[in-house]
Amino acid sequence: TRILDMGTYRNGTYVAFDGQGEACPINSDLHNFELLKAWQVNDDIRFNFVNSHEKTYNVRDTSSLATLKSRLKERMANSKNMLVIVSSQTNKNRGLLNWEIEQAVEVYGLPVIAIQL
Numbered sequence: 001t002r003i004l005d006m007g008t009y010r011n012g013t014y015v016a017f018d019g020q021g022e023a024c025p026i027n028s029d030l031h032n033f034e035l036l037k038a039w040q041v042n043d044d045i046r047f048n049f050v051n052s053h054e055k056t057y058n059v060r061d062t063s064s065l066a067t068l069k070s071r072l073k074e075r076m077a078n079s080k081n082m083l084v085i086v087s088s089q090t091n092k093n094r095g096l097l098n099w100e101i102e103q104a105v106e107v108y109g110l111p112v113i114a115i116q117l
Helices: 030-041 065-077 097-107
Strands: 012-016 079-086 112-116
Touching: 012 065, 012 097, 065 079, 065 097, 079 097, 097 112
Parallel strands: 012 079, 079 112
Antiparallel strands: none
């Protein structure tokens, strides 16, 4: 079932990556997501994107899986596309990455842009 609400202004980019189960961003692809956000605020770099993850409440490490998925779905619903960060450390069998891609394509109809690092 695909959910498309044309009344919603969908202008964000939903960024997905494998966090590799790491708490420290430098040890996972979270570091690359943080780099995108740093480029956005750097006046010396011409780079801009609307970060869908900034459009809803933050999720804490102690949040339930149901709460996390609910927030991620809300972010996808307000997105115009998905950017998937793939590195040599990305594991397709771990975490929520596969679920996120499936939801983005099958439910929200988002085009997916994958970048290989």
